[in-house]
Amino acid sequence: DYIESTRSPIESDFVINTEKKIHLEVPQGSNGVLVKNLYLSCDPYMYILMKDIKDAYVFTSYTPGSVITGFGVAKVLDSRHPNFKKGDLVWGITGWEEYSLITKLEELFKIEHTDVPLSYYTGILGMPGLTAHFGFHEVCAPKKGEYVFVSAAVGAVGQLVGQFAKLMGCYVVGSAGSQEKVELLKNKFGFDAAFNYKEEHDLDAALKRCFPEGVDIYFDNVGGKMLDAVLLNMRNHGRIALCGMITQYNLLEQVEGVNNLMNLLYKRVRMEGFAAFDYFPFYSKFLESVLPYIREGKIIYVEDVAEGLENAPSAFVGLFSGHNVGKQVVAIAQD
Ligand code: NDP
Numbered sequence: 338d339y340i341e342s343t344r345s346p347i348e349s350d351f352v353i354n355t356e357k358k359i360h361l362e363v364p365q366g367s368n369g370v371l372v373k374n375l376y377l378s379c380d381p382y383m384y385i386l387m388k389d390i391k392d393a394y395v396f397t398s399y400t401p402g403s404v405i406t407g408f409g410v411a412k413v414l415d416s417r418h419p420n421f422k423k424g425d426l427v428w429g430i431t432g433w434e435e436y437s438l439i440t441k442l443e444e445l446f447k448i449e450h451t452d453v454p455l456s457y458y459t460g461i462l463g464m465p466g467l468t469a470h471f472g473f474h475e476v477c478a479p480k481k482g483e484y485v486f487v488s489a490a491v492g493a494v495g496q497l498v499g500q501f502a503k504l505m506g507c508y509v510v511g512s513a514g515s516q517e518k519v520e521l522l523k524n525k526f527g528f529d530a531a532f533n534y535k536e537e538h539d540l541d542a543a544l545k546r547c548f549p550e551g552v553d554i555y556f557d558n559v560g561g562k563m564l565d566a567v568l569l570n571m572r573n574h575g576r577i578a579l580c581g582m583i584t585q586y587n588l589l590e591q592v593e594g595v596n597n598l599m600n601l602l603y604k605r606v607r608m609e610g611f612a613a614f615d616y617f618p619f620y621s622k623f624l625e626s627v628l629p630y631i632r633e634g635k636i637i638y639v640e641d642v643a644e645g646l647e648n649a650p651s652a653f654v655g656l657f658s659g660h661n662v663g664k665q666v667v668a669i670a671q672d
Contacts, residue, residue: 338401339389345657346384351405351650359436363417369440370421372411374431375672377646378459379653379665380493383407384586405433405649410448410458412672418442426451426672428458433649435669446620453631454640455672460493460664461638462627468580468613469497470623476578476611477554481506484548486567489558490531491518491639493664494580498556499528500636507554510547512563514659521662525637540566554578560585560595568597568606577601577608583657639663 340350363371386399399405409431413421420442421427429445431437439445448458460466472494473479485502489495490511499522502509511522512534522531530547537543544552544566551572557564560582571577601608616623630636641661643652649667656665 340387348650362415371415374411376410376456377667378408456666465493469494471616483553485509485554487511487556544570568600573604575606579610643667
């Protein structure tokens with residue numbers, strides 16, 4: 338059934354069905370594509386779709402009992418569509434199952450570059466990468482030397498935003514939920530500073546310590562108390578990109594609202610929501626920009642790879658307690 342809005346997802350929300358049979362060819366009369374799934378992506382938005390909230394986001398809610406859909410990487414086994422042929426590698430919306438018949442082909446993209454790990458098309462070269470790239474460069478409109486703060490900074494999106502900001506010559510601080518993640522931010526991703534928000538009893542004080550002169554850009558992945566504290570620390574004409582609000586997806590934690598919104602007005606701050614899907618038409622521009630960074634080692638990408646379809650539920654559930662270190666992927670088959 339649908340998840341009540343007042344609790345986190347748990348593994349038993351998922352049922353593994355070993356009965357379903359699928360013919361390994363596209364049926365007559367369909368112009369779809371039959372794929373073997375190789376990697377599945379765990380993304381926080383999927384939790385929103387597990388609730389009975391029709392059309393609340395870019396997608397509609399899942400139907401209880403049906404196969405979970407989400408981003409993934411797959412290999413085409415059979416195709417009745419002229420744009421795809423047997424052997425093509427693709428990324429896009431697929432199912433949490435070994436094989437999927439995909440008929441919404443506008444949500445499927447051919448993979449042209451295979452000199453990078455295929456799983457990257459669930460992360461840095463897929464939807465989270467697009468989110469970080471356009472969310473930072475377009476929505477935040479950064480300038481060299483500006484002070485940038487990123488929350489959930491070790492995640493699929495956050496680790497990239499911080500590195501894009503460093504490449505722009507900004508001063509970058511990230512927050513994350515463990516000491517291990519703080520070390521990654523400082524020593525692997527090149528953030529200037531980082532703190533563990535779970536160990537700070539006063540978030541305002543932590544931000545003042547890291548940004549004595551205030552924050553120009555806040556890339557918000559969490560909302561809630563952190564957003565409220567950042568509002569107090571924004572500089573004049575700052576920008577806040579509302580990427581996500583994971584604290585609000587589980588309403589158990591929505592105990593304190595945002596109190597400091599008037600600071601937007603006092604300081605003429607621009608706070609703007611955005612959706613990765615708006616930027617899909619610019620995917621090739623994005624690839625041109627990001628692929629060289631990967632090949633030249635200017636950007637690194639950390640993934641947390643669970644093995645096997647049976648481990649997909651626990652991998653997904655882990656997103657909401659911060660179990661994942663980096664982009665959560667599920668590897669389910671070899672190419
Ligand atoms: P992540 O890889 O960052 O995984 C989620 C992380 O959120 C966890 O690892 C955990 O890290 C942190 N987290 C979980 N619960 C809480 C909490 N209660 N308070 C603070 N932090 C918490 O996910 P993504 O990078 O894929 O997504 C990041 C955000 O961006 C999400 O809000 C997501 O919905 C949003 N998003 C929006 C898009 C758009 O189009 N606007 C597209 C893609 C993502 P920690 O250990 O640090 O707590």
